[in-house]
Each structure stands twice: as C-alpha cells, then as structure tokens.
Amino acid sequence: xxxxxxxxxxxxxxxxxxxxxxxxxxxxxxxxxxxxxxxxxxxxxxxxxxxxxxxxxxxxxxxxxxxxxxxxxxxxxxxxxxxxxxxxxxxxxxxxxxxxxxxxxxxxxxxxxxxxxxxxxxxxxxxxxxxxxxxxxxxxxxxxxxxxxxxxxxxxxxxxxxxxxxxxxxxxxxxxxxxxxx
Amino acid sequence: xxxxxxxxxxxxxxxxxxxxxxxxxxxxxxxxxxxxxxxxxxxxxxxxxxxxxxxxxxxxxxxxxxxxxxxxxxxxxxxxxxxxxxxxxxxxxxxxxxxxxxxxxxxxxxxxxxxxxxxxxxxxxxxxxxxxxxxxxxxxxxxxxxxxxxxxxxxxxxxxxxxxxxxxxxxxxxxxxxxxxxxxxxxxxxxxxxxxxxxxxxxxxxxxxxxxxxxxxxxxxxxxxxxxxxxxxxxxxxxxxxxxxxxxxxxxxxxxxxxxxxxxxxxxxxxxxxxxxxxxxxxxxxxxxxxxxxxxxxxxxxxxxxxxxxxxxxxxxxxxxxxxxxxxxxxxxxxxxxxxxxxxxxxxxxxxxxxxxxxxxxxxxxxxxxxxxxxxxxxxxxxxxxxxxxxxxxxxxxxxxxxxxxxxxxxxxxxxxxxxxxxxxxxxx
Numbered sequence: 001x002x003x004x005x006x007x008x009x010x011x012x013x014x015x016x017x018x019x020x021x022x023x024x025x026x027x028x029x030x031x032x033x034x035x036x037x038x039x040x041x042x043x044x045x046x047x048x049x050x051x052x053x054x055x056x057x058x059x060x061x062x063x064x065x066x067x068x069x070x071x072x073x074x075x076x077x078x079x080x081x082x083x084x085x086x087x088x089x090x091x092x093x094x095x096x097x098x099x100x101x102x103x104x105x106x107x108x109x110x111x112x113x114x115x116x117x118x119x120x121x122x123x124x125x126x127x128x129x130x131x132x133x134x135x136x137x138x139x140x141x142x143x144x145x146x147x148x149x150x151x152x153x154x155x156x157x158x159x160x161x162x163x164x165x166x167x168x169x170x171x172x173x174x175x176x177x178x179x180x181x182x
Numbered sequence: 183x184x185x186x187x188x189x190x191x192x193x194x195x196x197x198x199x200x201x202x203x204x205x206x207x208x209x210x211x212x213x214x215x216x217x218x219x220x221x222x223x224x225x226x227x228x229x230x231x232x233x234x235x236x237x238x239x240x241x242x243x244x245x246x247x248x249x250x251x252x253x254x255x256x257x258x259x260x261x262x263x264x265x266x267x268x269x270x271x272x273x274x275x276x277x278x279x280x281x282x283x284x285x286x287x288x289x290x291x292x293x294x295x296x297x298x299x300x301x302x303x304x305x306x307x308x309x310x311x312x313x314x315x316x317x318x319x320x321x322x323x324x325x326x327x328x329x330x331x332x333x334x335x336x337x338x339x340x341x342x343x344x345x346x347x348x349x350x351x352x353x354x355x356x357x358x359x360x361x362x363x364x365x366x367x368x369x370x371x372x373x374x375x376x377x378x379x380x381x382x383x384x385x386x387x388x389x390x391x392x393x394x395x396x397x398x399x400x401x402x403x404x405x406x407x408x409x410x411x412x413x414x415x416x417x418x419x420x421x422x423x424x425x426x427x428x429x430x431x432x433x434x435x436x437x438x439x440x441x442x443x444x445x446x447x448x449x450x451x452x453x454x455x456x457x458x459x460x461x462x463x464x465x466x467x468x469x470x471x472x473x474x475x476x477x478x479x480x481x482x483x484x485x486x487x488x489x490x491x492x493x494x495x496x497x498x499x500x501x502x503x504x505x506x507x508x509x510x511x512x513x514x515x516x517x518x519x520x521x522x523x524x525x526x527x528x529x530x531x532x533x534x535x536x537x538x539x540x541x542x543x544x545x546x547x548x549x550x551x552x553x554x555x556x557x558x559x560x561x562x563x564x565x566x567x568x569x570x571x572x573x574x575x576x577x578x579x580x581x582x583x584x585x586x587x588x589x590x591x592x593x594x595x596x597x598x599x600x601x602x603x604x605x606x607x608x609x610x611x
Contacts, residue, residue: 021359024366085354108358108430111365 038062225249505531
C-alpha cells in the first residue's frame with residue numbers, strides 16, 4: 001500500500017536560506033512549494049492546489065498580510081498562516097480582522113511544534129473540504145428527493161434514496177461532532 | 183554651648199581686630215544675635231584661623247600689625263575654598279580712594295569705626311542674605327548638573343535601545359534558520375547513521391568478495407574515527423542547540439529592553455508577586471544561606487504588565503543574591519507612595535564601584551566574568567520600569583552593599599516628559 005499523499009504546502013519568505021531550512025525540516029512530510037515574494041506566491045497558486053500557505057510578514061513589495069488578503073478572496077480553501085520574526089501588533093490585528101488567519105507564528109520556532117501546527121492546518125483543510133463535499137452531497141440528495149416526489153423518472157430507487165439519506169445523516173453527525181473553530 | 187553644624191542659624195563669623203576693646207564689643211553684639219564668633223588679633227592669626235575653620239563671613243579691621251586687612255582679604259579671595267566668603271571691612275578710612283582700594287582687594291562692604299550696633303546688625307544680616315542666596319544658587323546648580331547627567335544617561339539608553347531593537351531584528355532570522363537547520367541535521371544524520379549501520383552488516387562478508395574495497399572502507403572508518411562520531415554526534419548537536427538557545431534568550435531580553443513585545447495589562451498584587459519571586463529564587467538563597475527580611479506595606483493593586491514586573495524583581499533580587507556574601511542579609515521593602523508604589527531591594531554585599539555607577543543600566547555592561555551574565559539584567563529592568571512610567575534608582579557603597587529603589591505608578595503612564603531631552607522644544611498641547 002502506498003503512503004497517503006502528502007499535503008501541498010506553500011512557503012513564502014524573502015530570505016532563501018529560510019526557505020531552504022524549512023524545506024529541510026518539512027520535505028519528508030509535505031509536498032513543498034516555495035516562493036521568495038508575494039508575487040511569486042500568487043503564480044504558484046495559479047498552477048497548484050495549495051492546502052496550507054505559510055508566509056513571512058515583512059517582505060519587500062507586498063507584505064504577508066496583503067498577500068493573504070488576496071489569497072482569501074481568490075483561494076478561500078487554502079489555510080493561511082503568518083510566520084514572522086516581529087511581534088507586529090498591527091499585522092496581528094489585520095490578520096485576525098481581515099484575513100481569517102489560522103495561526104500567527106513567531107520566529108524562531110520549535111521544529112516539532114511547527115510540524116505539528118502544519119499537520120493540524122492540513123487536517124483543518126481536509127475537514128473543511130469534507131464538509132464542502134457533504135454539503136454538495138446533501139444538495140444532490142435533496143434534488144433527488146424532489147425528483148422522486150414529482151413521480152417522474154428518478155435518478156435513484158426509493159430504497160437507495162433512503163439508504164443514502166441515512167449515510168448523509170451519519171456523516172453530518174460526525175462533521176458536527178469534530179467541528180473545530182478556525 | 184554645643185554647636186550643631188546642621189543648623190543654618192549658627193553662622194560662623196570671624197572677627198579680626200588688633201584692638202581688644204573692639205573685638206569684645208563686636209563679639210558681645212554678635213553673640214547676642216545668635217552668631218557663632220571666633221576672633222583673631224591680626225591678619226596673620228586670622229589667616230591661620232580662616233584656613234582651619236569654615237567662615238562664610240569675615241569682619242576685619244584694615245590697619246593691623248603683621249598682616250593688614252587688605253592683604254588678608256586678598257589671600258582669602260585667592261584661596262580655593264568651596265562657597266563664597268562675605269567680607270566686611272571695619273575702617274576709619276572713608277575717603278573715596280580708600281574705599282576703591284578696599285573693593286579692589288575684594289571687600290564686599292564697609293563698616294565705619296567706631297561702629298554703631300544697629301548698622302553692624304543690618305550689614306551682617308545683608309552678608310548673611312548674600313551667602314544664603316549664593317548657597318541656594320550652588321545647590322540649584324548642582325541639581326541642574328545632576329538632572330543634565332540623568333538626561334544624557336536616559337538619552338544614551340534610548341539610543342542603545344534602538345540599536346538593540348535593530349540587532350534583535352537582524353539576529354532573529356539567521357538564528358531561526360540555523361536552529362532549524364541543526365534540528366534537521368540531527369534528524370537526518372541519525373537516519374544516515376542508521377543506514378550506515380545496515381550497510382556495515384554487508385561489509386562483514388566483503389573481504390572475500392572485494393578485498394580492496396574492504397580495505398578502503400576500513401581505512402575510511404579509521405580516518406574519520408567513526409566510533410567517535412557515533413558516540414559524540416548527539417552531544418555536538420545538543421551543545422550547539424543549547425548555545426543557540428542562549429543566543430535566543432539574549433535576543434529575547436534585548437527585545438524586552440527595547441520594548442518590542444507588548445504585553446497585556448493586568449492588576450497585580452505586588453507583595454504576592456515578590457513572595458513568589460522569592461520562592462522561585464529559593465534555591466539560590468538557600469545555597470548562600472541568606473536571611474531575607476521582607477517588610478510589606480499595604481499596597482493598592484498595581485495595574486501593570488505582570489510578567490514584566492515579575493522579571494524586574496527577579497533580576498533585582500538575583501543581583502542582590504549574587505552580590506551578597508555567605509550568610510548575608512537582604513532586605514525587601516514595599517510601601518505605598520503618592521499615586522505609586524515603592525519597592526526597595528537592599529543587600530549588604532560587595533556594592534558597586536563609583537566608576538561603574540553611570541553605566542549600570544547600559545545593555546551588555548557587566549562586571550561578571552565572561553560567560554557569567556550578558557549584562558542585560560539591569561538594562562531590562564530599566565526598560566520595563568521606564569515603559570511603566572516609573573523610575574529606578576540605586577545608591578551603593580563599595581564594600582557595604584547596594585539599595586535599588588523602584589517607583590511604579592499605580593497605572594502605567596508614558597515615560598516622564600523629563601526623560602526626553604527634546605521635550606522642552608515641543609509645545610505642549
């Protein structure tokens with residue numbers, strides 16, 4: 001059996017050594033993409049699905065928070081983390097109020113903790129993706145129910161319809177039980 | 183009558199006259215008005231007395247044997263003594279030229295002989311007034327110089343703070359990735375070593391198959407002393423990470439000094455905080471068998487950044503402990519003040535050398551041996567107390583001990599305007 005696919009993560013920092021160092025730490029457990037500027041990060045996002053984005057705050061040109069504002073608008077599913085050496089109160093406030101930050105991490109970091117946080121972020125991405133899927137499935141189910149009720153040619157047999165309904169309920173139950181706050 | 187030096191009223195006068203009758207008359211008048219009087223028979227004797235005592239006011243005759251009044255005045259004026267000496271010349275001469283010569287020599291006032299008691303009283307009182315003013319001026323001057331020194335000091339610390347902030351920023355990034363790289367290396371080298379161990383199992387049968395390669399491997403193992411590597415690599419990594427941890431701590435303390443991190447405000451029971459700080463330092467206190475006397479005043483709750491205030495007293499107490507000898511004594515006092523609380527930490531240890539006092543709060547200033555303290559403790563205290571709008575001062579005697587006094591306002595306020603040298607130029611709204 002092949003190992004589960006690695007989560008794609010995008011690292012953004014204007015310092016190449018920082019990116020190289022993080023690659024060394026994370027390469028075994030994640031599929032890594034790197035960018036040395038916000039602009040380069042946006043290019044990567046156009047070409048790859050990214051589950052977690054970890055960006056430095058202070059970069060020439062666009063700051064980390066500015067980048068994440070755009071990412072939130074264009075790629076809302078990507079989990080957003082700021083990773084900075086500066087305790088910059090304004091950046092934190094912007095991050096909380098406008099960017100929907102998952103975490104605000106400070107450098108220097110503890111290697112094990114960073115890996116842990118990234119796993120949690122990836123899980124959060126999966127949970128939300130699963131919820132989106134559940135919502136889509138529920139919509140399909142309701143639509144199928146409407147078709148059945150009209151008595152016309154239905155996509156499913158009634159017995160299957162009921163069975164699917166039960167499954168959906170169980171999934172909803174689980175999703176509500178594991179719901180964690182972003 | 184015993185003379186109390188501190189009493190300002192007992193001003194000492196020196197009266198100089200070769201006539202005993204004049205001296206007696208002067209003395210009886212002046213003593214009646216509560217002056218302390220000494221007398222001399224001529225200029226030479228007066229000069230001797232003057233050098234031995236402290237006379238802010240001198241009443242002297244002009245014409246005397248040995249040394250006349252004018253010569254005495256010249257000597258007094260040339261003498262390098264602290265404080266001004268007010269000199270009244272007693273004389274029968276009243277010609278204009280005489281008066282000019284006397285003033286040239288340095289006399290302040292004249293009293294005509296034979297003197298009138300009332301005139302004597304007002305002239306001496308005038309002298310007393312001038313001396314009082316002069317002393318007040320000298321005192322104000324001294325205070326001004328001290329204030330200026332304090333301003334220069336706070337300005338210096340402010341620019342050091344900016345330097346520290348810049349350094350903390352610059353050092354942080356490389357420290358972050360070097361630390362990370364070391365962790366990665368430790369992990370990867372471990373993997374590589376495990377792989378190597380697996381490979382070496384294959385080497386056992388190698389001499390038969392490929393003796394040359396086997397020899398090369400043995401030689402290589404000896405050259406890099408593989409056994410040593412396997413044994414000591416973990417220690418190399420651990421020591422390096424530990425060293426980097428220390429660098430991180432220094433950077434962190436620098437950030438505290440330069441107030442880069444803003445902490446939450448909260449109410450703090452200062453007495454309880456000191457108690458817990460003492461508990462934290464219990465081991466250090468016990469090792470030196472120190473007696474810590476705590477006297478807590480009733481304090482209102484203090485609004486502050488509790489963690490930072492804890493740190494201030496931790497640093498001050500640690501310094502006191504380190505300054506103390508075995509079986510020493512440390513006193514800890516808290517008391518309420520006007521809209522503030524006061525804390526004193528007093529030790530009876532080695533004290534601070536006078537030449538170290540001006541640099542005490544500078545970052546990286548330390549008298550400890552290299553490796554025994556980075557010199558950030560007091561700098562951090564200064565920064566934190568300043569950011570709360572308080573003040574920290576120290577008095578110390580080398581060999582006798584030191585007392586640190588911290589004043590904290592009940593609510594933090596911006597650092598006092600007086601601490602900013604440029605504030606005088608800014609119009610206050």
